[in-house]
């Protein structure tokens with residue numbers, strides 16, 4: 001990746017992060033932590049890997065994203081708006097009655113949303129089915145399956161993983177957002193997942209670890225996975241819940257945040273102006 | 287015996303649920319609570335402080351939680367499980383059916399934020415069918431709690447019984463209806479007032495709205511009677527038939543699909559007893575849930591006092 005390309009990716013990440021913060025602050029609450037941990041992943045996927053057409057969101061030859069941890073819909077919406085799937089003003093209608101942006105992604109409502117998710121675990125099998133269909137159709141399309149580390153508690157994930165590995169679905173790239181937290185707290189305290197990368201290897205996946213806050217690292221992992229033609233592939237993304245905003249990384253209840261006191265509102269506003277300044281700045285100074 | 291204490295104040299029903307379990311745990315060391323990574327949303331994680339080994343957070347695994355609860359009951363424990371209503375009715379249905387009901391194990395279920403109470407969690411988290419699913423399980427008891435006093439009584443009653451027991455309720459604030467200390471009877475409807483023109487059979491959070499509708503109807507010279515059919519299974523056919531007798535019309539009013547829930551149960555009784563009265567089910571008509579505030583959803587699905595009034599007037603031929 002050239003320096004220029006990397007800077008472009010970082011700018012897109014900043015823009016997505018900014019839009020998530022603005023959207024959730026406008027609404028007054030929302031799934032902040034798990035949306036922020038996927039910002040860099042989304043900007044890499046949409047910039048470098050996915051084949052899509054914002055003017056024709058249902059283009060049959062497109063690659064697909066299944067955001068199985070559907071509560072992080074905000075990160076997808078921010079990405080889609082920046083890529084021209086719909087007007088940015090629509091972002092502020094998140095969760096409003098009649099909106100095209102419900103808290104959990106809905107493929108019937110939003111241009112660019114490939115699959116409906118929200119009941120955790122179910123996206124894994126859906127992606128497995130999509131990947132099987134691509135194979136049956138003999139196309140080279142990919143489906144990127146994004147799963148939460150807490151979500152892995154659901155047995156359905158492991159049923160899907162067994163299938164994906166047994167059927168050698170190299171066209172279903174499983175990306176696990178290992179931000180070490182779920183709703184009630186740390187994953188290791190709720191239901192110790194042990195070593196997720198090792199588990200995936202034991203399930204038969206070619207598994208690559210990546211720094212989920214670093215576009216270059218994510219991109220290298222995706223390149224490696226796409227070289228594999230005869231087996232299942234997984235990227236274990238090392239991330240932080242609330243990623244990219246120190247205050248929210250350290251905020252204990254950062255799963256669903258309520259912007260209901262001056263301190264937390266200020267933290268969001270400060271992060272917003274910092275990101276806006278960054279985006280206004282000269283590329284070379286970054 | 288119950289009496290009414292309608293005061294426009296609200297109680298958060300998740301708090302009532304948790305406080306009741308903690309109270310029960312003081313005298314019964316067999317009571318145990320399980321949640322599936324919503325312990326902070328339900329408040330059940332409080333039990334970690336009061337009774338550390340009587341709260342199990344199984345992680346995001348509702349089917350597993352249901353099986354674990356059934357297993358616990360097989361060795362003498364009295365399990366209460368919680369998640370959002372769709373995830374402890376739909377998602378874990380076979381575990382409830384087989385590991386629970388069929389094997390005669392005990393699982394007490396609190397399905398929270400049913401129907402429009404889902405608010406911003408939207409369509410994927412909406413359950414307009416949980417009552418229908420639960421009614422279908424042989425011997426299961428199915429309740430919809432209209433206020434905190436009733437919910438407390440239901441939870442305490444479930445704790446004494448063996449089998450599959452389901453109660454749905456909003457986690458958030460719901461208007462108070464009953465006086466503290468009221469007692470009820472499982473399988474007996476609560477007749478809330480007298481009325482001669484129309485009977486409104488209702489359950490859950492909508493009971494308050496039905497009472498509001500009653501007042502509006504009274505201004506229009508329609509005398510409406512409301513019964514809180516909090517126990518949807520077994521249904522109190524006797525009270526239903528008694529109250530329906532002589533009325534010009536009967537209506538059911540539920541925060542649920544009109545297929546398989548309270549309205550269906552009422553229709554079954556009326557039809558089988560040849561009660562030839564005008565009848566209308568007010569509920570969700572073959573639609574999925576969607577996102578929005580509770581108020582927006584209540585309006586969108588026609589689950590308001592205003593709509594109930596309109597429908598009642600139409601049914602009586604007064605519109």
Ligand SMILES: Cc1ncc(C[n+]2csc(CCOP(=O)(O)OP(=O)(O)O)c2C)c(N)n1
Nearest residue numbers: 034118119120148149150151181182183323
């Ligand atoms: C089947 C199901 N059960 C429960 C929930 C409620 N819920 C939403 S997000 C969440 C925690 C998810 O944790 P994780 O997958 O680690 O996501 P992240 O921390 O990355 O946001 C829970 C329990 C749900 N959406 N679906």
